[in-house]
Amino acid sequence: MKQVTIKDIARAAGVSYSTVSRSLSGSPEISEKTRKRVLELCREMNYTANTVARSMVMKSTKLLGLIVTDISNPFMSELAYYIDGQARARGYNIVLCNSLRSLEQERSLFELMISRKVDGVILLPAESESYNTLESLLPRMPTIFVGENLRDVPESFVTVDNYRGAYMGVEYLYRLGHRRILYFGKRKGSTTHQLRSEGYRAACEELGLEPRYMNNTFSSTSIRNGYQLAQQLFSQPLRETAVFAATDTNALGILQAAEEKGIRIPEDLSLLGFDNIRDSGLPRIGLTTVEQPKKLLASMAVDSLLDKIANDQAGYTHRILTPSLVERTTCRAVSRA
Amino acid sequence: MKQVTIKDIARAAGVSYSTVSRSLSGSPEISEKTRKRVLELCREMNYTANTVARSMVMKSTKLLGLIVTDISNPFMSELAYYIDGQARARGYNIVLCNSLRSLEQERSLFELMISRKVDGVILLPAESESYNTLESLLPRMPTIFVGENLRDVPESFVTVDNYRGAYMGVEYLYRLGHRRILYFGKRKGSTTHQLRSEGYRAACEELGLEPRYMNNTFSSTSIRNGYQLAQQLFSQPLRETAVFAATDTNALGILQAAEEKGIRIPEDLSLLGFDNIRDSGLPRIGLTTVEQPKKLLASMAVDSLLDKIANDQAGYTHRILTPSLVERTTCRAVSRA
DNA sequence: ATAGTCTTCGGAAACGTTTGAGCTGCGAAA
């Protein structure tokens, strides 16, 4: 697997190797005749440019780091899909890393990305504290956070409007006739959850409802977590007619627990999620939920990052996308008896 | 974001830059005193080695290409998760690409990987013909195919034993009392599906059952495809008591169609899948299915690839893993009335 | 014919690292 270099074809074509380089890059100062001959030789000799050598001199690898907590999570893998698409359209490739939701891992991966000289990194932070852990490294690598609202932090991010999404969610349930709505899931910790629960509270106050929380103390938001908490919830009679889950994964856990307890959804209880992960659209599940515009999130993330790379001095941008509600089958109208 | 190089520290430490390099790499011919001073300086000056320069001279990027058809597919994202874990444990990073199930895309991505000088590529092929499209490129890059059985092709692959898995599946249904079992899904095209349907047929013959196929002519295996085909299936009275879906995604489509037709699963019809994607374990779905050992698949893929990279001359390896059956709730025992 | 301009190409430096070969000084063996 030895390399055929630009010098080899230069020798074969009887020109200098700078001429070959220029031929390949489409420089105008090369005659059609020699260019043709060079390109011909390249094909014959199976030449492929060595990108790492090019990166060396160009000081750009055309690589973007993508650090996620867990690529097997459906939300992240879908995001990764779109990010790769957009990046590739812009001439970049993705180097993927899983931080496993560990701040140390995350930091060490970030350093690795610096060492690898990727042009920038897209970070789905492990926790809201990620910014603090990484702060000292950030000046050395253009970075964009996605999914977390870093409010008054001087770094770029793109996220959905979690506050508004939650607000929309309770409005929706209100219109269906629900007056007792439980908020289920994490409340503290990440700004994401903080904003969602704030939006919930604000909507409740606006509509004259009494807010009630059921807090998940677990740090991870797997289905299992939601399931365990939901078991607790269902161990005593339910006051509410609807529950608003902080994430779709939580909602899935509720679904499971409800199934086991014989609680029918939506007949006995309406269930609303947040994120619209792919699982939610599956048959038999049909979770109605407030959707994060994942494709848009992805393309804005890479566009913002590429902008930042292009003009280094430019400050930071905060982009906040508006969510939308997708109706499926887990919420139903309720008569106000 | 300008770079602190090895020369900067050399100047600061008052030594030559080769001394710095040797200090960093733990070479024995450097005195403890100078090594200490150098390392100290590195920390102070925020030095991080430039990996691309190193790759240049070492002729190794410590990068592995991972080409999948669609990272948002739960099977592949789970595999990618394990692959990344194993690769990182071995000192490698992953550059991820989506071929979008297109042979041209796949080929162009493969060329890109060879231009990027990744040390090897792990390929989840777009089609069984992928080998033909890539054949001319293969000698130029260590590659391992995963998921497809390339039988008599001189390239390495690792896959599950699809034949045996299908065989096990019908045996399982037989033991539950089922005598009329429909095979549902793709049959031609990929060797994967060919082997599965062969395993089904063999088991049927062995057990004295009459095989019946319902073939999916669509090239992609999305839920929607399974759904459409299942609608067709349910438009006339069912002769079978069980259906064996070629993939879990197909099974999910059947589930959806059944739901709409009012066909209860497993009461009216037992359903068995293949792959054990994460979705199958979801509440309300609980698809029983034959499982591909994804974690093992992943670690064998990277181990095999790394072996191949280490000794280039070594031939190829074919590894075929045995599947297992995971019981959930979509199959039930049937009385032989 | 001379000067000037353009076109087309070659030479060489630079990117940041690793590493083989060579150099220096010091202690020990002869």
Added chain:
DNA sequence: TTTCGCAGCTCAAACGTTTCCGAAGACTAT
């Protein structure tokens, strides 16, 4: 005292590109 070996370091080449600068030749204008 001379020679040798060795520890500890420096020099310089090499990896495969891109690109600035300059040179040679052809062509045009005077």
